[in-house]
Amino acid sequence: MRKNFVQEVHFLLAACVSGGSLLASYAHAAETTVAPVSLNSAQVVNAPISAPPEAEKAAGTPSDGEEVPAAVNSEDDAMKPTVGNLFHPKAGQAPNYWQGLEAHVSVEGGVTGNPWTRSGRNFAQYYTDRANTATLNQIMGSISHPVTSVGKGYGLGFVFEAMYGSDARFDPTIGMGSGSLHGLYQWAPTQAHIDAHLPWIFKRGIDVQVGQMYGIMGAEGTPAQARPFYTFNYASDYIVPFETVGILATMHLTQHMDWILGVDAGNSTTFGASGNNNKPKGYFGFAWNKLLDGKLDMHAIGHFGPQGNNGRQVQSAEGWLSSGLGKPANSLMQYNGDFMATYHVNDKMTVSVNGTYLHDDALRDDVYGVSTYFSYAFHPWLTLNARGEIFRDNSGMVIAEYSSFNSFTQYLTNKPYPYYSAMPTTYGELTVGVTYKPEFINKKLALGGFIIRPEVRLDKSLNGTHPFNQAGTVANPIVNNGTNNMFWFSCDATWAF
Template sequence: MKSHHRVWGLLVVACLFTGVSGKARAQVKVFSGLGHDTGFTRWLGGVTLTGQIEGGIMANPARPQPGYNFGDFFADHANQVQLNQAEFTLAKAIDSTRNTYQVGFTLEGMYGSDARYYQLLGVSDREWNARYQLIPAQAHVDVHLPWATRGGLDMQAGILQAPMGVEGLDPTSRPFYTLAYTSEYSVPFQHIGAMFNWHVTPMIDVTFGIDTGNQTSFGHADNNNAPAGYFGFNLNNLAHGRLKIVELSRVGPENAWRDIGHYEADHTQRFWNDVSAYYQVNKRLSLTAEFNYLHDEGTRGMGARGQFAGVDAESFISFLSYRINRDLTFNYRGEIYRDNNNAMVSTFRGNNSYMEALAGTGGEVVPGPSASSHGTTYGEMTLGVSYRPQIGHHVRVFMLRPEIRFDRALNGTTPFNGGRNNGMFTFGGDAVIGF
């Protein structure tokens, strides 16, 4: 297994130093040029295949023991190159602007170190114990129904990536290699269920959905026996088309019965709330702000003021993106994350520890500040650039993203670098190429 990791590491290093370092995504029509012009062949003609590879490294001069960048999922192994993602997606997209019945699908398989955090209990979480794992990142049917309003209703059903938050699993959808604390600890990752987006007016969309829980499936593979669901709205085309606001809330039990018992696991709720605003100042400058509040009734412990029932976390993130020229963009992210009970932020050491903790079966964890202390307010600032030149016909997107990151506990706790420091400095970036 070590030699296997070494091969992948060499491949990523080669990408980083030969210019195939960045992110690229190409699209191929799988069933183009079919002979008979029928409705089904026209439908097949819209099926596409995409592929994408991402690898990166975040260096830590403090050389933390036992070798982890605290509070970092995708770049958790300090000073080590990782193959984060190698994925292929077969898809038939639907067009929400067309007022007709439409059926599409998305099938995405992904291999790499990021898959450790996006497994589903009962689906793929026990198939692998290495750093590089394989998951069905998406597998859903997409339907557009021209019902009720001119915009109609969109539905996705199956294995879905969670819609909440600004930063997602796909590196093309976010400005940085690393994720904010909010994106790791205060939003869900994967679901089995159904999501609906109702286009009420050109300005208003309503979102709702139901699923088995965050990263769970059915029966004994669920960590409790109750469903969860979403509700929220989008406000589009505000401020003459420059502003968009997305509000999304979620409620349902998310704790494992093995940790707190069957009744408590089924009846104590977790409330997730996220509001994001996207503002395009001009052709070069865009601003994004995200506010998140999470409350969990099921997590209990001892704090500085005695026993507490339930945990809270609040956060605010600001993003700035400035396009310097056609190929180069400067990015900034600043975050304040308050972990009120020191129950949210931690690092998972084992390759399967994150999913084991979700299932309530253990998991080797590098904890944050002691739960007996006061809560911790984390500050994080990340600066970087995205180099994205136009390569050619076969590589539509080509991107290299170096970044530097500063993390700090703002109220005296020392969670970083093996519990030695109240701050952490890391630098590095990722490389992505797609076909």
């Protein structure tokens, strides 16, 4: 592998050129440096993600002497025009609530290079699973309104967002348009929630969200700007909820501490006939914000409940099985825990640590990992990012390759699905990349901004298994005749306003 280093560098450059020719990303990401950020609270995670930085500043937490409730704009700052606003009231004109309405569009495309694969796949990846293939990952559009004061300490906002592209294959919510498209490019609603600030019980009140929301665990999110790399770490791909439908409350106990509670239908499912079983799930956790003079953010969050499908197992003509467990699925628990700490060393450097754990009674598996992140902004237009991860799948039942366009949706809906997985494996992963905002392009853009993110990544089995670069079959879906490492290159390009 070392002998081909020059060839590998040439391949990376070619991949970046190909990826750079595609548009990409999410909302205002092109205007900010992409770096791992501690998820301070459910409100931060699921607030209108497309809201620009100006809106986020207006929605800040008050100091001890202030009366403005957290996450609600003050009367003076309410509905100030920002990037993405559909309406721009004239100077001196009092804006009404609906003039704070925002619309955003973002596009992400990328390419991965893996010359050594014999399967055509990058094993243990959802969104970037297609090796040596340029893809249109995301076209995201949103209509939103930041949580804004409506009087007497109450605030109201909302987010409606949908995605089209190759990423939608792995981000469905069952019962919400799932399975309507069947190719590489599909669509999925990603957010549809009402947000409210309630001046109840605590001095800083309670933020409540009702509807479909992104999961609030893990270090890396679905939108391109919600992660520092094109590729995902194992934990964010496999053992934290992607989407939930339910209610989430963030109680602001103090200026620096939040209590998070939620009830939902489970990962990527809804209630009733579209649910996976008849038992509720939910979040419980705490977040600590701006400790140590504003430099440290942390959260500790758990998600608990039965996650298996209570339908009967079905077999296809080819021999593939569905995920149905029957009635035992209603009581077989899944326990998910996530801890993250982010320390802002200075204005240029950020260090983060994320630990994630999953126990699944149905699979009889324990899965856990630790990821570390380093980010350094050399210039406003250039940031170095590095990620290291160690991840253990005790029984080999969680880390799998969903090998058809519809495998993941079929898995969630108890239909037979093709896949292949690995022996019990301890994975190691190291990724290094940059976030580059080319000024010579962005200065000429009339709307939005453009980002390119090349990266180099090495995945390795640390316990001698060989799961990479080889596909399984229906007769033998457990792969151990591949390679013990996967050295590959990726690059995505994003444009957003």
